[in-house]
Amino acid sequence: MALLQISEPGQSPNPHGRRIAVGIDLGTTHSLVAAVRNGVPECLPDDQGRVILPSVVRYLDAQRRQIGFDALAQQSNDPGNTIASVKRLMGRGLADVAHAARLPYALVDAPGMVRVRTIAGEKTPVEVSAEILATLRFRAEDSFADDIFGAVITVPAYFDDAQRQATKDAAQLAGLNVLRLINEPTAAALAYGLDNAAEGVYAVYDLGGGTFDISILRLSAGVFEVLATGGDSALGGDDYDRALADWVLQESAVDADSPQDRAALMAAARECKEALSEHEIAPLELQLDAGRIDLSVNRAQFEAATAVLTARTLQAVRATLRDAGLAKAEIQGVVLVGGSTRMPQVRQSVAAYFGREPLVNVNPDEVVAIGAALQANQLAGNNPMGEMLLLDVIPLSLGVETMGGLVERIVPRNQTIPTAMAQDFTTYQDGQTALALHVVQGERDLVADCRSLARFTLRGIPPMAAGAARIRVTFTVDADGLLNVAAREQGSGVEAQIDVKPSYGLSDQQIAQMLQDSFSTAQTDMRARALVEARVDADRLVLATRSALTADADLLAAGERATIEAAIAALQASAAGDDAAAVEAASKALAQATESFAAQRMNRGIARALSGKNIATL
Amino acid sequence: MNLQSDDFDLFGLSRSYAQDRAAVDTAWKALQRQAHPDKFAAEGAAAQRLAMQWSVRINEAYQRLKDPIRRAAYLCELAGFPIAAHHNTAMPAAFLVRQMEWHEALDAADSADAIDALALEVRAQLTEMLAECAQLLDVAHDYPGAVQAVRALMFVDKFGQDVMARQHALDA
Numbered sequence: 001m002a003l004l005q006i007s008e009p010g011q012s013p014n015p016h017g018r019r020i021a022v023g024i025d026l027g028t029t030h031s032l033v034a035a036v037r038n039g040v041p042e043c044l045p046d047d048q049g050r051v052i053l054p055s056v057v058r059y060l061d062a063q064r065r066q067i068g069f070d071a072l073a074q075q076s077n078d079p080g081n082t083i084a085s086v087k088r089l090m091g092r093g094l095a096d097v098a099h100a101a102r103l104p105y106a107l108v109d110a111p112g113m114v115r116v117r118t119i120a121g122e123k124t125p126v127e128v129s130a131e132i133l134a135t136l137r138f139r140a141e142d143s144f145a146d147d148i149f150g151a152v153i154t155v156p157a158y159f160d161d162a163q164r165q166a167t168k169d170a171a172q173l174a175g176l177n178v179l180r181l182i183n184e185p186t187a188a189a190l191a192y193g194l195d196n197a198a199e200g201v202y203a204v205y206d207l208g209g210g211t212f213d214i215s216i217l218r219l220s221a222g223v224f225e226v227l228a229t230g231g232d233s234a235l236g237g238d239d240y241d242r243a244l245a246d247w248v249l250q251e252s253a254v255d256a257d258s259p260q261d262r263a264a265l266m267a268a269a270r271e272c273k274e275a276l277s278e279h280e281i282a283p284l285e286l287q288l289d290a291g292r293i294d295l296s297v298n299r300a301q302f303e304a305a306t307a308v309l310t311a312r313t314l315q316a317v318r319a320t321l322r323d324a325g326l327a328k329a330e331i332q333g334v335v336l337v338g339g340s341t342r343m344p345q346v347r348q349s350v351a352a353y354f355g356r357e358p359l360v361n362v363n364p365d366e367v368v369a370i371g372a373a374l375q376a377n378q379l380a381g382n383n384p385m386g387e388m389l390l391l392d393v394i395p396l397s398l399g400v401e402t403m404g405g406l407v408e409r410i411v412p413r414n415q416t417i418p419t420a421m422a423q424d425f426t427t428y429q430d431g432q433t434a435l436a437l438h439v440v441q442g443e444r445d446l447v448a449d450c451r452s453l454a455r456f457t458l459r460g461i462p463p464m465a466a467g468a469a470r471i472r473v474t475f476t477v478d479a480d481g482l483l484n485v486a487a488r489e490q491g492s493g494v495e496a497q498i499d500v501k502p503s504y505g506l507s508d509q510q511i512a513q514m515l516q517d518s519f520s521t522a523q524t525d526m527r528a529r530a531l532v533e534a535r536v537d538a539d540r541l542v543l544a545t546r547s548a549l550t551a552d553a554d555l556l557a558a559g560e561r562a563t564i565e566a567a568i569a570a571l572q573a574s575a576a577g578d579d580a581a582a583v584e585a586a587s588k589a590l591a592q593a594t595e596s597f598a599a600q601r602m603n604r605g606i607a608r609a610l611s612g613k614n615i616a617t618l
Numbered sequence: 619m620n621l622q623s624d625d626f627d628l629f630g631l632s633r634s635y636a637q638d639r640a641a642v643d644t645a646w647k648a649l650q651r652q653a654h655p656d657k658f659a660a661e662g663a664a665a666q667r668l669a670m671q672w673s674v675r676i677n678e679a680y681q682r683l684k685d686p687i688r689r690a691a692y693l694c695e696l697a698g699f700p701i702a703a704h705h706n707t708a709m710p711a712a713f714l715v716r717q718m719e720w721h722e723a724l725d726a727a728d729s730a731d732a733i734d735a736l737a738l739e740v741r742a743q744l745t746e747m748l749a750e751c752a753q754l755l756d757v758a759h760d761y762p763g764a765v766q767a768v769r770a771l772m773f774v775d776k777f778g779q780d781v782m783a784r785q786h787a788l789d790a
Contacts, residue, residue, distance in 0.1 A: 150659075223647050225647075322782065322785060380659070380660055381660035389650060389656065391647075391650060415677075415681070416680070416681075418670055418673050418674050418677065419677050420674045476674070478655070478670060479654070479655045479670070479673075540662075543660075544661040548661075587662070591662040591663060598664055598668055602652075602669070603620065605653065606628075606649060608652065609649050
C-alpha cells in the first residue's frame with residue numbers, strides 16, 4: 001500500500017511523485033497491460049516473461065480458477081468450464097450472440113446480459129472479464145510493487161453503449177479506477193503517431209480476434225482527431241478460424257458434435273491459420289470422436305474459404321471513408337493493427353484497396369496497449385506539459401422510439417465527444433401525465449433493427465391538452481462514449497434522468513453484490529480496500545488542488561484561499577486516520593470548497609486559448 | 619467569456635457567414651486543449667463536471683460553425699429571425715417540383731453510377747445556393763431572404779442525406 005505523504009501547507013508533497021497508470025488492451029483472444037516507465041511505454045511481462053495473457057478463464061470449482069495460459073492449455077479437456085472469447089458476449093443478450101449453439105460452453109439467457117453456465121455457477125461476461133482484468137492489475141502491481149492509480153481500458157471503436165458500459169463495470173469489479181475508456185484504433189494511432197511524428201490523415205485498420213474497426217484520423221501537432229469510425233463488433237480472427245473449420249469438416253466429411261471436438265477443431269484451425277501466415281502450406285491433423293482429419297491446407301484454399309469475411313471489412317472501410325467525406329487518395333497512410341492483420345490475404349486486400357502498402361512497423365499485438373499506456377500516463381497528470389489531445393467520436397447513432405416503432409435520431413454517429421444534444425417532444429393525449437422513453441442505438445430506421453439500450457418514464461407531467469407539454473429529452477455522451485439521458489417538461493420542470501445501464505448493463509447494487517462475493521480479490525478485506533481507495537482519491541485531490549493554487553492563486557481573495565487551505569488540512573488529517581467514510585466526506589468538502597475556484601480557472605484557460613490564437617494570427 | 623457566449627464570441631471569430639474553415643478548426647482545437655475532460659482526469663469530480671460542460675459547449679459551437687447551413691441558420695437566429703423549420707414549410711412551387719423530380723430520380727436509380735451522378739448534382743446545387751445565402755447574409759443583410767434560403771437549403775441537404783444513405787446501402 002502506498003503511504004500517504006503528509007506535508008505542511010504550501011509545501012509540495014512528493015514533488016517528483018509519479019502516479020502509476022496503466023493501459024489495458026482487453027482483447028477477444030488475448031489481453032495486455034502496459035505502462036510508461038522511465039519515459040518509455042512498454043508492455044509488462046508476467047513472471048515468466050510473457051507479455052500476452054490469453055483471454056481465457058477456466059473455473060475449476062466454486063473457489064478455484066485458472067486464467068491465461070493455464071486455462072488455454074485445458075480448453076480441449078474442459079471446454080464447458082473454460083471461457084474463451086468472452087468479449088463477444090459483453091453487453092449482449094442470447095439472441096445477439098452469433099453461433100451460440102456452436103460454442104463449447106453453455107450460455108444461459110438472462111435479463112440484460114447472457115450468462116455462462118460453469119461448475120462455479122452462472123457467470124456474467126462482466127465477471128469473466130473482471131478475472132482477466134484483475135490478473136493484469138496484479139501483474140502491474142507486482143511490477144511496480146505499488147498500487148495502481150488508474151487505468152485506461154481500450155474497447156473496439158464500434159462497441160455500442162451496452163458493450164462499453166459492460167467493460168467499465170468489469171474494470172470496476174476488478175478494482176481498477178477507470179481513467180478513461182478509449183477506442184482501440186485511436187490508441188493504436190496514438191502509439192504510432194507519436195512514434196513516427198506522423199502528420200496528416202491516416203486510416204487505422206484493426207482486425208482483432210473478435211472485432212473489426214476502421215477509423216479515419218487526422219493527426220496534427222499532437223491532436224488526434226477521429227473523423228469517422230466504422231466496423232463490425234462481431235467479426236474477427238475467430239470467424240476466420242470457424243470458416244476454416246467448416247471447410248475442413250466439409251473436405252474430410254467428418255462431424256464435430258461434442259463440445260470437446262468443437263473446441264479441439266477450433267484450436268487446430270487457429271493453429272493452421274497462424275501457420276499459413278508464415279508458410280504457403282500447413283497441415284491440419286486431428287483425431288475427433290467421429291474420425292481422423294488429416295489434411296494439408298494451402299493459402300489459396302484458406303483465402304477462398306474466408307474471402308467473404310475480408311470483403312466485409314472492406315465494405316466497412318468504404319462506408320467509413322464516405323462518412324469522413326474523403327477519397328482513398330486523400331489517406332496518407334494505412335496502419336494495420338490486431339493479430340489478424342498478419343494474414344497475408346488481409347494485407348494484400350487492404351493494400352489493393354488503398355493502392356498503397358500498409359504500414360506494419362508497429363507490433364500489431366502490442367500497439368493498442370502501448371497507446372493506452374501513453375494516454376493513461378497523461379491522464380494521471382504525469383506529463384503535465386503533454387501536448388497530446390484525443391478527440392474521438394461516437395460510432396453509432398443514438399435516438400428514441402417514436403410512434404409506429406420508428407427511430408427519431410438525436411445524436412448522429414461520428415459526432416465528436418463529449419456531446420449533448422436535445423430534442424423536444426410533446427404529449428399526444430389530453431391530460432397525459434407520463435411519457436415513456438425507449439432509448440436505442442443504431443443506424444436503422446426501425447426500432448426492431450436497432451439495439452435497445454434502456455427504457456424509462458417521465459412521470460408527474462401536469463395534465464394539459466394534447467400537444468401542449470414541451471418535453472425536452474437531452475442525450476449526453478461523455479468522454480468515455482457513455483450515454484446519459486435526461487427528460488424535463490419545460491413548463492413544470494418535472495425531470496427524469498438515467499444513466500443508460502439497466503437493460504443491458506448491471507445495476508450498481510449488482511456490482512456491489514459481486515464485489516461482496518468477490519473472486520480474485522476474495523482475499524482482500526473490503527474495508528481495507530475502501531480505505532486505500534479513499535486515501536488515493538484524497539491524495540489525488542490534494543495534489544490537484546495544490547497545483548491549481550500554484551498556477552492561479554491570484555484568482556482568490558485571501559478569505560477564499562484560507563477556506564481552501566483549511567479544507568486541505570482537514571482532508572489530510574482525516575486521511576491519516578482509518579475511517580474511509582470520514583476521508584470521503586473530507587474529500588467532498590474540499591471539492592466543494594474549490595468549486596468556484598475551478599470555474600474561474602476554466603474561464604481563464606478559455607480566455608488564454610483565445611488570446612493565444614489571436615496573437616498567432618496577428 | 620462564459621458558457622452563454624455565442625458561438626462566434628466563444629471561438630473569437632467575427633459574426634459573419636464567410637469563415638475560414640482552417641481558422642475554425644484551429645480555434646476548436648485550441649479551446650479543447652484547455653477544456654477537454656482529459657485535462658482534468660486526475661482532478662476531482664467538480665472539475666471534471668465543469669470540463670465536461672465546457673467541452674460539450676465547444677463541440678456544439680464547432681458543429682454549428684463548421685457546417686455552412688447550420689451557421690447560416692444560426693446567424694439568422696442571432697439577428698432575430700429564427701428558421702422555425704417545423705412550423706413553416708411553405709416553399710415556392712417550382713422548388714417543390716424540382717424536389718419531387720429528384721426523389722423520383724433517386725427511387726428509379728438502380729446503379730451506383732446513377733446514384734453517384736445524382737449526388738454530384740445535389741452537391742452542385744448546394745454550392746450555388748450557399749453562395750446566394752452568403753450574399754444575403756454578409757452583403758445584403760437581408761435576413762428574411764436568408765431565412766427562406768436556409769429553409770430551401772435544408773430541403774436539399776436532407777435529400778443529399780437520403781442519397782448518401784442509398785450509397786451506404788449499396789456498400790453494405
